Amino acid sequence: MRPSKRTSPARNGVAVVGPGRLGQALGRLLAQAEVPVLFVxxxxxxxxxxxxRVVGSGRPVTLGAPSASSLTQASVILLTTSDGAVASVARDIAGLAENWAGRVVLHTSGSxxxxxxxxxxxxxxxxxxxxxxxxxxxxxxxxxxLKGCYWGVEGDAQARKVAGQFVRLLGGVEFPVRPERKTLYHAAAFLSCPTIxxxxxxxxxxxxxxxxxxxVARPMLAKFVAETARNFADLGARRALTGPAVRGDWKTIQRHLTALRQSSPQTVxxxxxxxxxxxxxAGRQRPPRGLLA
Ligand SMILES: NC(=O)c1ccc[n+]([C@@H]2O[C@H](COP(=O)([O-])OP(=O)(O)OC[C@H]3O[C@@H](n4cnc5c(N)ncnc54)[C@H](OP(=O)(O)O)[C@@H]3O)[C@@H](O)[C@H]2O)c1
Structure with missing residues (x-):
């Protein structure tokens, strides 16, 4: 779907503010989808x-310089700074115009x-x-x-509408997330990616x-984890679970722990x-005494 001039929320263009890894990638994908990225x-x-240069579109703007006032020409601002800077950059940008009515501002923080x-x-x-x-x-x-991925969206109705249109342009899936639970939601993401x-x-x-x-080690692990992830999606957690703990093979687990104590005690x-x-x-409540101590 291409945004038509009449229906596009970004008809007056998008500004990407704080273009790190995510901002640059998102800006590039939106520009490729023919969304006018006017400023970076x-x-x-x-x-x-x-x-x-990475986004492939837009004029460079330096925050804090007089030229920053041009950001008010964009109808959508994507604020992609690191989490710690979102509030202060929002405050600084807000000072660029008295009236922001009719414009949408979206940030990309998970927490x-x-x-x-x-x-x-x-x-x-x-x-x-x-x-x-x-x-x-x-x-x-x-x-x-970012193509075809899932996006947690919340906020004012017009902002959610614009976010939804961007998500669809990127072939993604939008789902609602509760603002008061975003930190918990983000902790869930933490457990599934950097932890892995x-x-x-x-x-x-x-x-x-x-x-x-x-x-062999890295590609082998990658294949192993990709298959595990696929089984988790297809079968659910319990049926995807394999290994000695599921089988109740306590002797093997005991030998693992002995080997780890010798070669990698910090892993125990x-x-x-x-x-x-x-x-x-796995629903197994009773391992032999001492195994979990
Ligand atoms: N990377 C991911 O996997 C990922 C996934 C989902 C969501 N996110 C979210 O996306 C946002 C950006 O993450 P990222 O990984 O793209 O971070 P990043 O690569 O570290 O980029 C952050 C950008 O914010 C800018 N910035 C920091 N403090 C600023 C300030 N005071 N004023 C203006 N700009 C400032 C940095 O500018 P400088 O270059 O000048 O330092 C940098 O360009 C975060 O909210 C993050 O939670 C990230």
Whole structure:
């Protein structure tokens, strides 16, 4: 779907403010979808120019410089700074115009509600948040990973409408998220992505210690986790669960713990925490005494 001139919320153009990994990738994807990206604003002029090159559209704007007032020409502002800067940048931008009525401002933070944009709302803007439940380790990866992903959306009606149109342009799926629960929602994302990477790295180090060739370890783990993720989606958690804890193979678990104590003692508490969770999930309540101590 292409935004028609009559129905597009971004008919007067979009400004990307705070173009890091996510902002650059999102800006590029929207520009590719023929959404007019008019401005890319950063606190340093060099960063704004670099981000414009990645986005492939727009004029570079330096926040705090007189040219920043041009941002008020955009009908949609995408605020993609790091979480800690959302409120202060919103306050600074709000000061660029007395009246923000008719404009939409969306931030992309997973943990903050749209009320972080209060200074803009109190001057008439429609505010919201659109958070991709996706990992963006670089702008380049984001251009791939943000296509077709899931977006948690909340905020004022007009802001949600615009967010929904952007999500559809990117082939994604929009779902509502409760503003007062966003931190909990974000903790859920934390448990499924950076935690998995951390566990995979721990696993890779154990493979290395056990003599598995380095060239095999990372792709092998990636395939393993991709299959696990697929089974989780297709079968649900309980049926996707395999391994000695599910089988009640306590002897193997005991041997794991002995090997870990010898070769990687710092892994023992991690192993035990997950073992406990796994037994609960598998419905096995009674491992032998001492195994979880
Ligand atoms: N990356 C992900 O996987 C991901 C996924 C979902 C949602 N998000 C959310 O998307 C937002 C951006 O994340 P990111 O990963 O793209 O972060 P990032 O790569 O670190 O980029 C953050 C950007 O914010 C700018 N910034 C920081 N403080 C600023 C300030 N005071 N004034 C103006 N600009 C400021 C930085 O500018 P400088 O270059 O000048 O430092 C940088 O360009 C966050 O809210 C994050 O929670 C990220």
């Amino acid at each position: 604003a950063a606190r340093r002029a060099s960063k704004a120019r670099q981000a414009v 903050l509600p749209s009320s972080a944009l209060r200074p803009l709302k109190s001057r008439g803007a429609s505010v919201g948040s659109m958070h991709p439940f996706q990992t963006v380790p670089s702008a380049r990866v984001g251009v791939r990973s 990477v951390t566990l995979m790295e721990r696993s890779r180090l154990l493979l290395q210690k056990s003599g598995v060739p380095a060239r 508490p991690v192993y035990r925490v997950f073992l406990r969770e796994m037994l609960r999930l």
